[in-house]
Amino acid sequence: MALLGYIINGISLGSVYAIIALGYTMVYGIAKMLNFAHGDVIMVGGYICFYAVFSFELPWPVGVLLAVIVCTVLGIVIERLAYKPLRAAPSLAVLITAIGMSYFLQNAALLLFSSNPKVFPNFFTVTRADGTVKNGFELFGGQLKVAYVTVITIVCCLVIMLALMLFTSKTKTGKAMRACSEDKGAAQLMGINVNATISTTFAIGSALAAIAGVLLCSAYPMLMPTTGSMPGIKAFTAAVFGGIGSIPGAFLGGLLLGVVEIFAKAYISTQMSDAVVFAILIIVLLVKPAGLLGKQIREKV
Numbered sequence: 314m315a316l317l318g319y320i321i322n323g324i325s326l327g328s329v330y331a332i333i334a335l336g337y338t339m340v341y342g343i344a345k346m347l348n349f350a351h352g353d354v355i356m357v358g359g360y361i362c363f364y365a366v367f368s369f370e371l372p373w374p375v376g377v378l379l380a381v382i383v384c385t386v387l388g389i390v391i392e393r394l395a396y397k398p399l400r401a402a403p404s405l406a407v408l409i410t411a412i413g414m415s416y417f418l419q420n421a422a423l424l425l426f427s428s429n430p431k432v433f434p435n436f437f438t439v440t441r442a443d444g445t446v447k448n449g450f451e452l453f454g455g456q457l458k459v460a461y462v463t464v465i466t467i468v469c470c471l472v473i474m475l476a477l478m479l480f481t482s483k484t485k486t487g488k489a490m491r492a493c494s495e496d497k498g499a500a501q502l503m504g505i506n507v508n509a510t511i512s513t514t515f516a517i518g519s520a521l522a523a524i525a526g527v528l529l530c531s532a533y534p535m536l537m538p539t540t541g542s543m544p545g546i547k548a549f550t551a552a553v554f555g556g557i558g559s560i561p562g563a564f565l566g567g568l569l570l571g572v573v574e575i576f577a578k579a580y581i582s583t584q585m586s587d588a589v590v591f592a593i594l595i596i597v598l599l600v601k602p603a604g605l606l607g608k609q610i611r612e613k614v
Contacts, residue, residue, distance in 0.1 A: 352545015
């Protein structure tokens with residue numbers, strides 16, 4: 314029964330990684346940029362939701378919606394100010410800028426919110442008639458306990474992935490994104506507004522980061538300016554693991570990474586779990602450099 318519990322917890326954690334990885338993979342797939350500030354947008358979303366609920370006493374769904382709106386705007390601003398001027402620059406310049414933007418957001422959060430950790434509430438609870446609070450349900454006669462946030466995280470991940478796949482394949486904007494991913498020059502000649510398409514991609518990725526931030530902080534209720542750093546790196550790892558640029562690949566990579574991390578913590582060592590995760594990534598990329606679902610692209614000379 315413990316094994317099933319580890320699998321469920323791993324899928325839940327992996328679902329958070331997958332939601333974040335979807336943002337990474339969309340930005341890279343369309344703009345060919347690695348937005349390492351993406352992890353810190355998670356932290357911003359968590360703080361916006363936290364203060365909306367506790368300082369302004371708004372209902373938590375309104376707090377989540379506000380976090381999504383703020384992070385969406387933040388994503389567009391980051392793209393316009395930091396990445397758009399470097400559209401034709403070498404990839405190293407973009408990478409350095411992304412790292413700089415990440416540290417800027419972390420230090421801005423330190424100034425605005427202080428370094429003291431905030432205890433993030435678990436919104437996904439049920440209050441019984443006798444006043445007790447229930448945060449999950451039991452299976453197999455109480456042998457297995459599953460938190461509501463675990464189920465909601467998994468469901469959200471599935472819904473988001475399916476929605477993104479339908480969006481990119483069925484809508485006009487989604488088709489424009491796919492065209493820009495193939496060839497920006499040709500897409501522009503066909504009348505597609507490449508700048509607007511890339512901004513839309515950053516907006517969607519940042520909105521997903523806000524949702525992931527709320528889900529992550531609900532499951533692991535400590536919020537601080539560095540909250541998004543390690544999940545952001547692991548989600549990027551998941552995107553590469555599954556095949557960066559592939560939406561199903563980001564989903565699969567996130568789930569596998571979460572399961573591997575939970576099993577490593579349970580059966581090997583809590584301190585060594587991150588090392589195990591990254592070691593498996595290295596092995597996979599040595600065998601299949603494009604990732605599990607990625608396609609090897611041959612460059613024309």
